[in-house]
Amino acid sequence: MNANSWYLSMIISIFIAVLAFVFGTKVFGYETHQQAREVGIFIGLWAPTFGALGIRAQLNTSNKT
Numbered sequence: 001m002n003a004n005s006w007y008l009s010m011i012i013s014i015f016i017a018v019l020a021f022v023f024g025t026k027v028f029g030y031e032t033h034q035q036a037r038e039v040g041i042f043i044g045l046w047a048p049t050f051g052a053l054g055i056r057a058q059l060n061t062s063n064k065t
Contacts, residue, residue, distance in 0.1 A: 003061070006054030010047045017044035 017040045019027055024036020 001053075001057060003054045003058035006050050006057055010050035010054065013043055013046040013050060017041070017047070 019040075020030075020043055021037055021040025024030045024040060025033060028036065028039070030036040030039065
């Protein structure tokens with residue numbers, strides 16, 4: 001994957017995390033607010049990983065040229 005795909009994945013994970021954290025009981029059908037918040041936090045932790053992978057991909061392509 002190229003760096004832009006990883007950065008897009010990072011933005012999408014942030015968006016889904018906010019949706020799950022704030023509106024999880026209505027949008028995703030979680031039973032309690034606590035469960036929705038836990039899932040939102042879990043998905044939100046993916047964003048730094050995707051960002052790091054984007055930086056790695058960007059540095060990897062710049063080293064090849």
